[in-house]
Amino acid sequence: MKSRLPTNRTCPGARQILDAALEVFAEHGYEGASIHAIAQRAGVSKANIFHHYASKEQLYLAVLRNASRSWSEDLAHVPAMPGGFPAQLQAMIHRTLQHLMRENAQSRVVLREMLENGALRGRQLSEEVFADNFEIETEIFRRAQADGNLRSGVDPVLAWTMTMAVCAFFFQTRDVMRFNPAYPYAESPDRYARGICDALLHGIAAPRKTLQ
């Protein structure tokens, strides 16, 4: 009988297939990824893939699920980190950037899934994951506002959005920006994180001279 899920944790073949599928999906997208290419990279036969996963879509969903879990696990305990609000924001940016770059393929698949809203493939899945992380991470900003560390006029949701946006944008444009000599951050994400954090906290407008 055909198994609908990776049958066993210790089954080596299914894991190899999942890893290979992650890379191929990340590189070519869902439609551009062929089962043949995945099978080749995994070193198994094409038919074996359909033995472990019911269809291409199920395999893709398994990859998405894996990536989402990895993201949640990696970012979950940021709220519990020590230090004041600036230190936590710094940690959040640093962690997010680091995860995006270390788990490059996973990040690419997830981000791509969000852009392609038209396809209903992993929409519910990404909504769930997004909502989960949204809940956890905005809590940091809400608490900071309650503690008087986030400016009272700023919506915590907006602050979270900006933080995530600068991280995602860096990751997405990095490969293009790398060849732009006027953009110095492609190779130094740490410097980017520090600059972003400072600008986010204290703003980019010059202080009013009348008050200085």
Add this chain to the structure above:
Amino acid sequence: MKSRLPTNRTCPGARQILDAALEVFAEHGYEGASIHAIAQRAGVSKANIFHHYASKEQLYLAVLRNASRSWSEDLAHVPAMPGGFPAQLQAMIHRTLQHLMRENAQSRVVLREMLENGALRGRQLSEEVFADNFEIETEIFRRAQADGNLRSGVDPVLAWTMTMAVCAFFFQTRDVMRFNPAYPYAESPDRYARGICDALLHGIAAPRKTLQ
């Protein structure tokens, strides 16, 4: 003989094909878009597409070129807008968000092309467009810093990056966020633009009480 470029400005068929291709490419990506689907949406035969465009890739590049030109034209005269730096930043954010949403399909194709760096399809093209807009738009921040309106500790390039990031992120996550009741901005981009602009200018950190 087969024409390698859209032969004539006034030829109606080529224009219909280009429009249909834009939508299909935006919806399914390069690999997922089939010539058959494009032909159907354009109301022409499949072979006719290859009469006006030498190949699927040439058609895609024409779509990309069109989208890039549209973007540049729409955003080019932001630097010349009247008002101080805050007003210009506001205008830049507003214009960018508005263009992303009005030219939804074009924006989606361009953004997708940047994420898929692996494919060398329109990489050179997107690099050129990116570099062009980069040059024009960062100039706003450089001039603001020279005029003493951008805080001296902030890199103009970083300020531009943050501005573009929040716009792109809003556009990309909008369809997912729409179903998140805790996210109030999906349906009100103007409110988002104002909030972002304020937070960017004045920061999200609470003012030091010792100095207040």
Add this chain to the structure above:
DNA sequence: ACTTTGACCGATCGACCGGTCAGTATCTCG
């Protein structure tokens, strides 16, 4: 020792892919 089970494979299916080609309709120019 015999059966069952699940991992795995080569061969193959029908559908669809990008692309070609011969041929037709339409228009322009002389």
Add this chain to the structure above:
DNA sequence: CGAGATACTGACCGGTCGATCGGTCAAAGT
């Protein structure tokens, strides 16, 4: 009225797609 160029089409090509088939093989159960 032709002659030639262009817009356009239906039929078709080789190849690849996701998916299925019958079958092999080694390990586990009894």
